Amino acid sequence: MFIELDFESDIPIYMQLVHAIIEGIATRELKPGDELPPVRTLAADLGVNMLTVNKAYQHLKQLGFIQIHRKKGAVINSDEMRQADDEFYERLLTSLRPLAMESICRRLTKNQFLTLCSKIFDEIELKGGKC
Known part of the structure; x- marks a missing residue:
């Protein structure tokens, strides 16, 4: 690693x-x-x-x-990874909210923000991602 x-x-x-x-x-x-x-x-x-x-x-x-x-x-962890639950969604929301706010302040469009998120997600999946 x-x-x-x-x-x-x-x-x-x-x-x-x-x-x-x-x-x-x-x-x-x-x-x-x-x-x-x-x-x-x-x-x-x-x-x-x-x-x-x-x-x-x-x-x-x-x-x-x-x-x-x-x-x-x-x-x-060899146990099955826990599925996203309310606690995870809350942490995700807490993490993404400031990034979305800053993106708006820096005049990124919603589409540009979502495109960046999608690009990151796709890169990880391409490397074999799927827990």
């Missing part, structure tokens, strides 16, 4: 890591049952603090993408 972090980004490092792992799952680069690197190893490989990796893993666990075992460590 290849993870690129942008240390100059406004997005916190742990969230960049979360996004990279979710993308790996969505594109099938990471499959159910795959073990993620130990916290210490991944932190050293990426040049980040172990607490950053641990925070990312805990967030992924909370979202249901991974399980954390005492012996195996972090493992991609």
Whole structure:
């Protein structure tokens, strides 16, 4: 698994890591049952603090993408991924709303905004996406 972090980004490092792992799952680069690197190893490989990796893993666990075992460590959830529920729709709405508002302020049309969303969705599906 290849993870690129942008240390100059406004997005916190742990969230960049979360996004990279979710993308790996969505594109099938990471499959159910795959073990993620130990916290210490991944932190050293990426040049980040172990607490950053641990925070990312805990967030992924909370979202249901991974399980954390005492012996195996972090493992991609082998249970069927939960379908979108009210909680997910609320998080999605909360995430998309500011982007839609900024897009309107920057004079993007609804069609331009939806085209960008569709392009991202299509790129991920093309890479094999389907959890």
